[in-house]
Amino acid sequence: MTNHPVTYQLEKKDKRTGARLGKITTPHGTFETPMFMPVGTLATVKTIAPEELEEMGAGIILSNTYHLWLRPGEDLIEEAGGLHKFMNWSKGILTDSGGFQVFSLSDMRKIEEEGVHFKSHLDGSKLFLSPEKAINIQNKLGPDIMMSFDECPPFDESFDYVKKSVERTSRWAERGLEAHQKPDSQGLFGIVQGAGFEELRKQSAKDLTSMNFAGYSIGGLSVGEPKEDMYRVLDFTTPLLPEDKPRYLMGVGTPDALIEGVMRGVDMFDCVLPTRIARNGTTMTSKGRVVIKNATYARDFRPLDEKCDCYTCRNYTRAYLRHLLKSDETFGLRLTSYHNLYFLLDLMKKVRQAIREDNLLEFKEAFFEEYGYNKPNAKNF
Amino acid sequence: MTNHPVTYQLEKKDKRTGARLGKITTPHGTFETPMFMPVGTLATVKTIAPEELEEMGAGIILSNTYHLWLRPGEDLIEEAGGLHKFMNWSKGILTDSGGFQVFSLSDMRKIEEEGVHFKSHLDGSKLFLSPEKAINIQNKLGPDIMMSFDECPPFDESFDYVKKSVERTSRWAERGLEAHQKPDSQGLFGIVQGAGFEELRKQSAKDLTSMNFAGYSIGGLSVGEPKEDMYRVLDFTTPLLPEDKPRYLMGVGTPDALIEGVMRGVDMFDCVLPTRIARNGTTMTSKGRVVIKNATYARDFRPLDEKCDCYTCRNYTRAYLRHLLKSDETFGLRLTSYHNLYFLLDLMKKVRQAIREDNLLEFKEAFFEEYGYNKPNAKNF
Numbered sequence: 001m002t003n004h005p006v007t008y009q010l011e012k013k014d015k016r017t018g019a020r021l022g023k024i025t026t027p028h029g030t031f032e033t034p035m036f037m038p039v040g041t042l043a044t045v046k047t048i049a050p051e052e053l054e055e056m057g058a059g060i061i062l063s064n065t066y067h068l069w070l071r072p073g074e075d076l077i078e079e080a081g082g083l084h085k086f087m088n089w090s091k092g093i094l095t096d097s098g099g100f101q102v103f104s105l106s107d108m109r110k111i112e113e114e115g116v117h118f119k120s121h122l123d124g125s126k127l128f129l130s131p132e133k134a135i136n137i138q139n140k141l142g143p144d145i146m147m148s149f150d151e152c153p154p155f156d157e158s159f160d161y162v163k164k165s166v167e168r169t170s171r172w173a174e175r176g177l178e179a180h181q182k183p184d185s186q187g188l189f190g191i192v193q194g195a196g197f198e199e200l201r202k203q204s205a206k207d208l209t210s211m212n213f214a215g216y217s218i219g220g221l222s223v224g225e226p227k228e229d230m231y232r233v234l235d236f237t238t239p240l241l242p243e244d245k246p247r248y249l250m251g252v253g254t255p256d257a258l259i260e261g262v263m264r265g266v267d268m269f270d271c272v273l274p275t276r277i278a279r280n281g282t283t284m285t286s287k288g289r290v291v292i293k294n295a296t297y298a299r300d301f302r303p304l305d306e307k308c309d310c311y312t313c314r315n316y317t318r319a320y321l322r323h324l325l326k327s328d329e330t331f332g333l334r335l336t337s338y339h340n341l342y343f344l345l346d347l348m349k350k351v352r353q354a355i356r357e358d359n360l361l362e363f364k365e366a367f368f369e370e371y372g373y374n375k376p377n378a379k380n381f
Numbered sequence: 382m383t384n385h386p387v388t389y390q391l392e393k394k395d396k397r398t399g400a401r402l403g404k405i406t407t408p409h410g411t412f413e414t415p416m417f418m419p420v421g422t423l424a425t426v427k428t429i430a431p432e433e434l435e436e437m438g439a440g441i442i443l444s445n446t447y448h449l450w451l452r453p454g455e456d457l458i459e460e461a462g463g464l465h466k467f468m469n470w471s472k473g474i475l476t477d478s479g480g481f482q483v484f485s486l487s488d489m490r491k492i493e494e495e496g497v498h499f500k501s502h503l504d505g506s507k508l509f510l511s512p513e514k515a516i517n518i519q520n521k522l523g524p525d526i527m528m529s530f531d532e533c534p535p536f537d538e539s540f541d542y543v544k545k546s547v548e549r550t551s552r553w554a555e556r557g558l559e560a561h562q563k564p565d566s567q568g569l570f571g572i573v574q575g576a577g578f579e580e581l582r583k584q585s586a587k588d589l590t591s592m593n594f595a596g597y598s599i600g601g602l603s604v605g606e607p608k609e610d611m612y613r614v615l616d617f618t619t620p621l622l623p624e625d626k627p628r629y630l631m632g633v634g635t636p637d638a639l640i641e642g643v644m645r646g647v648d649m650f651d652c653v654l655p656t657r658i659a660r661n662g663t664t665m666t667s668k669g670r671v672v673i674k675n676a677t678y679a680r681d682f683r684p685l686d687e688k689c690d691c692y693t694c695r696n697y698t699r700a701y702l703r704h705l706l707k708s709d710e711t712f713g714l715r716l717t718s719y720h721n722l723y724f725l726l727d728l729m730k731k732v733r734q735a736i737r738e739d740n741l742l743e744f745k746e747a748f749f750e751e752y753g754y755n756k757p758n759a760k761n762f
């Protein structure tokens with residue numbers, strides 16, 4: 001059995017939930033978990049410098065295999081010395097498998113045993129991605145954590161379809177492990193699929209945990225299904241995963257789902273939400289959502305979030321942020337993106353502290369109350 | 382005679398040119414001259430944080446009265462505690478008078494003795510700007526240095542028109558001085574006009590220097606006329622200005638014109654050029670213009686400028702910059718903007734050192750040769 005280059009150390013479990021406090025060690029440093037990973041799709045977290053990510057406490061970021069494969073190409077990044085050097089980021093990097101983008105960005109696709117034929121979302125050119133190709137690209141990109149190539153079926157697909165899909169994803173996972181050329185310096189995660197079907201999640205988890213992965217991702221969630229469904233699936237899925245390896249819930253980034261995910265034993269999360277909504281001037285604050293472009297903030301000279309001590313909140317007012325956003329000034333997007341990322345990273349820091357003190361349930365209740373999640377018709381973020 | 386809140390101290394003159402080494406003291410600190418001022422039109426230097434401007438050596442920035450008057454409005458900025466506090470910038474700020482924008486952005490305008498009627502470039506609404514109004518707005522914005530309201534006629538206007546215009550600009554300057562409510566905390570500059578006519582520049586300089594201004598701007602240049610014309614006008618205009626006050630050449634920011642301006646006795650410059658071209662991926666380097674989007678840089682893993690030690694050049698490659706620009710990633714605009722601003726600020730630092738050592742002519746020759754200005758058909762920037 002290989003010594004994986006990415007390891008998980010469980011430090012403590014919350015007494016009343018499944019929440020885990022731990023540490024993940026990668027070839028580019030150790031970070032505490034639960035952790036939220038900012039998304040840097042094209043080898044940049046939009047508007048934000050690597051030094052700023054470090055300053056706000058990010059120990060690992062995510063980048064997208066599919067997008068980097070198309071632009072600038074994995075060979076160029078390999079030539080540059082790998083993703084870390086290319087983008088000037090010295091801490092952890094995780095890349096996805098490209099599978100999700102193949103199924104979400106492309107409308108012309110044909111799934112075969114060998115892999116998937118589809119068209120580029122940029123220019124419509126014909127592309128083909130297989131388990132081996134996805135691993136090969138990621139070996140060249142050089143992240144600390146790579147993902148197996150998987151099929152991510154819609155949540156409401158039929159049992160029969162999802163069963164076939166899960167079986168194929170398991171075969172693909174095996175092929176990916178075989179194709180992995182750098183098992184000593186890059187950890188490969190398997191992705192548990194199975195939509196909302198307990199039986200299929202069990203089958204998927206059983207297949208994948210029988211193989212030698214460095215960690216496990218939970219895929220096929222946060223794809224439009226009601227949150228109750230996501231939590232239900234997590235309830236029966238995380239217990240199927242080994243205690244001594246990291247667990248990563250893909251695509252989750254709303255404050256409530258982060259906390260709910262942690263309570264169900266998840267260690268890592270990623271989502272484009274904080275930076276995407278920031279670019280429309282929507283921010284997450286301790287008192288809930290603030291849409292900073294609204295006229296009500298025109299002469300509001302308070303910080304965006306009075307309880308936040310991020311760069312944005314320490315130095316700028318809501319009135320200034322609103323002015324920048326209304327004037328389409330990119331510095332405004334920098335400031336709102338900074339705050340939103342800080343907010344989620346800081347939330348996870350508080351969550352870790354709550355696990356340490358065995359009061360995650362109380363923390364959740366107080367946070368939900370202040371954020372506004374307990375109100376009728378509460379927004380997701 | 383008032384003690385101006387903005388003062389100039391001449392430290393040394395270059396032995397063989399008119400270049401002046403000096404210091405300008407403002408209510409927000411002292412900076413060395415000659416100095417280039419980054420432009421922050423809407424109370425932000427596009428894509429760049431105030432801390433970064435300080436880090437690259439900017440002692441003063443420029444903001445635009447006309448634009449701030451329209452968005453977010455001078456009353457709001459006054460309420461915020463003034464421009465410095467609003468945008469979190471603790472060093473010098475200079476605002477223009479709005480005159481240039483009235484004449485360059487608006488195509489429907491009517492000039493009267495009282496002021497100018499024109500239409501907003503944003504929504505076409507009717508606006509009126511007078512010398513008193515321009516000063517009133519600037520008093521509320523609170524910059525260290527304000528400009529008199531002037532008419533900026535096209536360089537090729539007739540002698541008769543420009544003569545009338547210069548006379549009116551002098552009357553407007555007098556009215557502006559009268560209207561100035563904060564002479565103890567904000568220095569007001571007069572703007573010498575007169576297009577390419579020596580007689581009219583003399584008249585304008587004589588009128589304005591007889592009034593009590595804290596400094597003098599040279600306007601109506603860098604408006605599309607050949608560079609030889611600009612240098613010819615500077616040759617006979619700067620000697621008309623008092624030695625003990627700052628001289629500011631408006632709208633100049635190409636490396637050659639900065640050096641030529643310094644040689645003719647100018648202390649301050651501003652231009653949107655470095656940030657504007659940066660957003661198209663065009664950069665100024667010690668070896669001349671580099672259009673970073675070009676395919677030739679796709680696998681060029683050298684820094685943008687091997688002689689530059691700015692944040693961008695210390696940490697990123699041409700290949701990465703090209704990737705970001707090609708992918709419309711705003712972090713790319715941050716990095717090219719940072720470098721271009723640093724390049725001009727650093728150029729002025731070297732110019733100051735050359736004056737100190739009495740070798741500005743040699744510096745200019747070496748710089749022009751390396752930058753490519755001595756080549757036939759050399760580009761301006």
Ligand SMILES: [Zn+2]
Binds near residue numbers: 304308311314
């Ligand atoms: Zn904040």
Ligand SMILES: [Zn+2]
Binds near residue numbers: 723
């Ligand atoms: Zn540089």
